[in-house]
Amino acid sequence: MLAHQRQVRILAELRRTGAVRVSDLTELLGVSDMTIRRDLEQLVASGAAHKVHGGAVLADQVAHEPGFAVKSQLEQTAKHAIAAHAATLIEPGAAIALSAGTTTWAMARLVVTIPGITVVTNSTAVADAIATLDPINQVGVILTGGVRTPSAALVGPVADRTIAAMHVDQLFLGVHGIDERAGFTTPNLAEAATDRALIDCAREVIVLADSSKWGVVGLADIAPLSAAHVVITDDKLPREAMRVLNDQVASVVTVPDELVS
Template structure:
């Protein structure tokens, strides 16, 4: 197979899945690890993809915002693992915030049907929708209102005013990108401002970000890395990124992707048992 043919296949796979590992490409193409790495460098130099630790992801523009549906197809195992770990931080008789995002949506899915006494504040229409399915009598959902973005976030003055009047114990925050210099960012100026309002409303900030978000910089930033009291990511994060995060965030939690399922997070645990654990 010629180099151009290999690279077309690599790009087609990354566009189809959103991300791919080098080990998968060596098996698919029947070539060496070094050959794949050279092909990835070639494609990255032309802006068609971005190399990450152990593989590659689609290039992300600093200003273009993907739809919720497009984002939800990316990095699903990592997002499930992160959401499963985040579920362990949800405590009964508290108010939590869930920002817009596909990883926070997976966290909300894990709360479906919960009997835990809980209040949830969200600026995400998809999060509110998933929580409405089999909602228990003790689950209160507050939807902020506002203008809807392609990523299903409600933003703008209405959302910001609503959030500014509320206080949550713990905010679970999704991000478009995280970078050592810029911090946390997204492509939408209004969403960045609404995310800042969410941060200001919370006693504790928990950022949920899969490893492909490292090094991505959106148009507008809404906080330095140090704004995160806890950051949960997956084990695809590079050693360099891990060092930076461990130095700057309050607590870094790295979850193995293979073990992350929402079913395991609450499996075999009753509401009363969880309340005793957090007492």
């Protein structure tokens, strides 16, 4: 199948479903991951599609926010590797914040083993996971309250006021996209404001983002790249992206997928 024929087929899938995943397209079309990514880049360049982590959406759905269940299926190996490394940065007794996101959710099973910590979160999924894995409440959990988004985030004035009254040692922040010019972004305006409140309450900001999020731009700005003290990603991050991040972030950590047990 020629490139043009593949792209026509991919565009048909986009129009049918509104979104496509790279992994599904490689199986559907019988070609490599890199071939599909090149085809998607062509569709993005033509204005027909917009890149999101793990795939693409139709161009008229730039502000679309995939649900938590969909996002949790994307880039699972990288997310678990990133979460595992991030958990090693937490000291016993620390007060930490976990933003909404599927990578921070992957941290939930790990933080319950760290003694004496307190977790502030605006994620119902994170709070539920900790409650399930820590039935005797060894980990203190503060849920911010607020209005729930499709990504299981609690946002809005209630969440923002709760967060503004707190101070945490570390924030582990999940983001929708990372871009050299746009910085860290999300499709949800209210979630962007709540994420900024989380950044303001933390002594150290640690962004968790797999490499597929590079070049993705959501509707709303969260913060510039320089707002992060640490970015943890996987070792598939492009060389140019690494250069940009190293110029603006104090520490960039790339974690090989093989670290997942």
